[in-house]
Amino acid sequence: MTSSTEHAGIASLNDWLRGRHALTGATPRWDLEALPEDPLVLFEEWILRAEADGVPEPHTATLATVDVDGIPDARTLILKRADARGWAIASKRSSRKGAQLEAVAAAALNFWWQPQVRAVRVRGAVVEATPEESAADLAARSAAARADVQDGDWVLWRIVPTRIEFWQGSRDRRHTRVVYERPDGAWTHGVLRD
Numbered sequence: 733m734t735s736s737t738e739h740a741g742i743a744s745l746n747d748w749l750r751g752r753h754a755l756t757g758a759t760p761r762w763d764l765e766a767l768p769e770d771p772l773v774l775f776e777e778w779i780l781r782a783e784a785d786g787v788p789e790p791h792t793a794t795l796a797t798v799d800v801d802g803i804p805d806a807r808t809l810i811l812k813r814a815d816a817r818g819w820a821i822a823s824k825r826s827s828r829k830g831a832q833l834e835a836v837a838a839a840a841l842n843f844w845w846q847p848q849v850r851a852v853r854v855r856g857a858v859v860e861a862t863p864e865e866s867a868a869d870l871a872a873r874s875a876a877a878r879a880d881v882q883d884g885d886w887v888l889w890r891i892v893p894t895r896i897e898f899w900q901g902s903r904d905r906r907h908t909r910v911v912y913e914r915p916d917g918a919w920t921h922g923v924l925r926d
């Protein structure tokens with residue numbers, strides 16, 4: 733019997749993967765002496781710069797959740813809003829992520845902006861918005877997007893971050909990481925070097 737690793741397709745996939753490069757983008761200048769106190773200010777600066785630099789759909793991110801057995805899951809989502817109340821995403825309560833958020837009300841969001849070698853990583857507890865806010869979010873969607881949603885199934889959730897990391901890669905692997913945390917309510921930040 734042929735094992736899967738001997739299969740020609742897999743061998744060529746692994747050869748192909750070995751030949752790939754990463755961190756090939758062009759990093760913008762980043763003044764670490766001028767970091768804002770509020771990570772939202774830095775996020776706004778970064779996402780607008782991402783758009784200006786031609787990053788396609790910079791408001792899409794990977795949302796990670798955990799199921800009742802502690803098994804993680806992840807999928808791509810749109811960031812709907814971000815403000816002092818949290819980082820909002822929207823989906824169906826009846827979805828896998830809806831069940832997972834019901835079981836474990838915590839999540840992480842990861843943005844990757846390849847052309848700039850930048851990533852942003854957010855994690856925290858998740859709270860459900862009011863029914864009025866969820867309904868308003870649904871109402872703002874196109875008729876096609878609203879068509880297959882049952883009454884009350886559309887939910888806006890907010891990730892209330894306790895940690896936000898801004899990561900900028902470097903070809904020499906001296907990546908720069910700025911981590912914001914709020915152990916006592918107020919944001920503090922520090923610079924990490926890989």
Ligand SMILES: Cc1cc2nc3c(=O)[nH]c(=O)nc-3n(C[C@H](O)[C@H](O)[C@H](O)COP(=O)(O)O)c2cc1C
Binds near residue numbers: 809811828
């Ligand atoms: C670019 C992009 C944006 C997406 N945005 C959303 C979104 O905002 N809400 C949503 O429910 N699904 C969105 N999806 C689909 C999800 O990735 C996912 O397939 C779906 O929500 C089901 O996920 P689940 O089974 O983990 O609940 C998006 C997919 C892509 C590729």
